Amino acid sequence: MSPRAGRRPGESVTRGLILAAAKTAFSERGYDATSMRAIAREAGVDPALVVHYFGSKVGLFEASLELPVEIGALVAGLLEGGTDAVGERIVRTFLGVWDATPGQGPMLAMLRGAVSHPDSADRLRMMLAHQVLQPIAAAAGGDQTELRASLVAAQVVGLAMARYVLRFEPIASASPDVLAPLIGGTLQRYLTASLDPGSGDPAQQHA
Amino acid sequence: MSPRAGRRPGESVTRGLILAAAKTAFSERGYDATSMRAIAREAGVDPALVVHYFGSKVGLFEASLELPVEIGALVAGLLEGGTDAVGERIVRTFLGVWDATPGQGPMLAMLRGAVSHPDSADRLRMMLAHQVLQPIAAAAGGDQTELRASLVAAQVVGLAMARYVLRFEPIASASPDVLAPLIGGTLQRYLTASLDPGSGDPAQQHA
Structure with missing residues (x-):
């Protein structure tokens, strides 16, 4: 720039x-x-x-x-430490970028555009898919890269909606240290666990 | 009505x-x-x-x-079979309501309103929190009801964004039978697993 x-x-x-x-x-x-x-x-x-x-x-x-951050460098940074804890790193990086922008203006504008205009939704989806999530899912080495990437998208976009748009408490004011393990655990599962129903759904194992 | x-x-x-x-x-x-x-x-x-x-x-x-469904009856139905598999039932019911509405008009209008107007965001949050998610989280019997409810909100709203707004594939066209175990497992974990970091994060156990 x-x-x-x-x-x-x-x-x-x-x-x-x-x-x-x-x-x-x-x-x-x-x-x-x-x-x-x-x-x-x-x-x-x-x-x-x-x-x-x-x-x-x-x-x-x-x-x-016209994003406020350089995506390629961000993704490279996420993958630098391997993919064992990439879920937590995604959450920390994502919250870091959003929290650092007062009022979350450009990112909220992107969400607002996506919800109102199919063209903007297409651009946001392509950016997230091609530049961020599919490279990460591919690096995590699982099968079904596109399904994993779209599951991660569903959780990450939902985190943004819950924290910055709908302002659900305590997610809206929780520190990244609280959210990273909880939501990062979900992302990690979407990226690296088996997606085969029945064969090791972690929630079922844990219950 | x-x-x-x-x-x-x-x-x-x-x-x-x-x-x-x-x-x-x-x-x-x-x-x-x-x-x-x-x-x-x-x-x-x-x-x-x-x-x-x-x-x-x-x-x-x-x-x-002015919702297209009667929320109280929906939540009662979700809890009827106990809370062991309530995560999956939430996903199936949620997708059932959205998929049954051609073009998802009223629900997309609600999301669009929430992203554009803080007042609408407040109303959507209050509806989800007070009428849907906190009753479910309380019935699931875990501690930290509000945190659990807001985690579920972050995943469910994100699912709507990924499937109906951003149209991430394969989530956009996957059948509920594919999505219910994957995303339902996440909701189940948010509702009933330990939220204590380190003490049994399912993704870590599974990795």
Whole structure:
């Protein structure tokens, strides 16, 4: 996001044209059906410039979301310590990002957009799936990566809804130290436990 | 919701006045700080009429939400078979209600309202907490009823977001038979397992 040294006048205009085309393309056609070449054409720029500014399709997609954090670095950090306790780390990182943003403005705007506009829901889903949860589920090494990723999504988005939107107590004011083991345990199970019904459902074992 | 035999003209007006006053009161002051007597005063009717039409404060609150289902009966049904497998039954009942409503209109409107207006978020939280989740958590017999209820809320609201709003696959199109054991296991753990960190986190035991 910081301006690079030696930037020519016109660079930010070109970058803006590409970003605008990318937002439209990802919203209308989805992540998979959108190519960098098509975005270049729609922005009226050379495809090499798209690569020059955004590196890759994932990088372009992330930039088009205008997120307050750099997702790739976040995910790499989550996976650095292995996947034995990745569930707890996801909760701590997630709460860290949300809690650090006064009023949770950009994230609440994303949720609000998703609930009101199917296009925004598509973008939020693609971001969570392709950039965050499927890479984590794949690294955790389980089968059924997409099912595991969507189970994690259901718990993490629900945590955001309960803490920041509906403000259920005590979740709304609990410290990450309280929530990380409880909800992290669920994420860990979704990522690494058997998903086979009957064969070791932890809740049943524990009851 | 069905009109009663022998209803006098003017009854529906009175009922409407009470409902309008109740919606305002519950939104502005919250469930706990609102009395039926105050609602009667604000509606300009005799308190006996509030009891006559709505039976109790819970009944009045539920009517003020204009839900597509009768919550009390739903919760009683959930608890009928005991609490050993109540987690799975919650998921099946929840999906049954949502899936049965084409386009999920009223429920999505409730979520949309909650994300956009703090007042609507308060009403949805109060309904879920007081009428659904705290009674279930209390029946399940665990300690820390409010924490358990809010954990269940975080998972159930997240399931709705993942399936009907963000449309994460395969959760969006999976049958209740697939989802009930997976997500029901989480709810069961939130309701009945130890919440003490270290003393039997099922995910850790399983890993």
